[in-house]
Amino acid sequence: MSRIVLVHGIAQEVLGPETLLAEWYPALSDGLTLGSGPGVPREEVSMAFYGDLFRQKGHRGPGVPELDAGDVEDGIERELLLQWWEHAARLESRVPGPGDRTRLRTPHLVQRALDALSHSAFFAGIGERLMIGAARQVRRYFTEPALRDTIGQRLADTLTDRTELVVAHSLGSVVAYEALCARPERPDVALVTLGSPLGVRNIVFDRLRPAPTHSRGRWPAPVRQWVNIADGGDLVALAKELGPLFGDRVRDLPIHNGARAHDVRPYLTAAPTGRVIAEALAGHAR
Structure with missing residues (x-):
């Protein structure tokens, strides 16, 4: 009955809704248990899945086509990588910052960013191809209207009149925000965003639908309460607090x-996430 709808983020293109739900549901249940909340049966939890829309078409040769700095497009892709770099350098001393003299060793700005990010704990073990691929999915979401509409419709189709809570991670929080804003007539829900990039200026916030007015984003009409949860070291959630926006x-x-x-x-x-989810479900019942 979709009492809880989960919305995933980027880099899930080779998975599926049941595969992802099998990963998320035990973690959701653990959080509820640790937060002293009641459990939620698996059949009451659904995954709004859109990862397949980013899956590449078949090509000759094994593996995934390589991407390097020369493939990074100006605009969203470039700016997102540079913002990740700047933020990582502020958090970790081992990550050389954009203003360091070491930047002169590599002539290409994007390549310097990728090289620096490879030293960060956040991107440990992730190659350049995956970093670029992550930025590319964000760019495609905001620059391909048909793709953006289809993703939003996937979430809308997963929501039911009995849905009480939407839990959205990463780019999924943008999907959830826009889909709920576009459907003011639907029954009210609680919204929990995890590691959200919604507050990232110039790249995400200023491109939202509906567009912000006077530097303030519109409140999604069906949302009765919204809790935003962010780790201080989460580079995707560059703006940790969404209240000011x-x-x-x-x-x-x-x-x-x-x-x-x-x-x-x-x-x-x-446990704090579990408590928030339990409170949201209890609040709907009252």
Whole structure:
């Protein structure tokens, strides 16, 4: 009956809704248990899946086509990589910053950013191709209207009149925000965003639909309460607090996920997240 709808982020193109739900549901249940909340049966939880829309078409040769700095497009892709670089350099001393003299060793600005990010704990073990691929999915979402509409419709089709809570991670929080704004007539829901990039100026916030007015994002009409949860080391959630941009009704909650700052599983297993989810479900019942 979709009492809870989950919305994933980028880099899920080779998975599917049931595969992802099999990963997320145990973490969701653990968070509820640790937060002293009641459990939610699996049949009451659904995954709004859109990853397949980013899956590449078949090509000759094995593996995924390589991407390098020369493939990074100006605009969203380039600016997102540079913002990740700047933020990582502020958080970690081992990451050389854009203003360091070491930047002169590599002539290409984007290549310097990729090289620097490879030293960060956040991107540990992730190659250049995956970093570029992540930025590319964000760019495609905002620059391909048909893709954006289809993704939003996937979420709308997963929501039911009995849906009480939407839990959205990473780019999924943008999908959830826009889809709920576009459907003011639907029954009210609670919204929990995890590692959200909604507050990233110039790249995300200023491209939202509906467009912000006077530097303030519109409140999604069906949302009765909104809790935003962000780890201080999460590079995707560059703006940790959404209240200043979307209003005082947003409750911003800091959290610590350890080495996997952006991974959805430590977000979900955290007791504070479990308490927030339990409170949202209880609030709907009252």
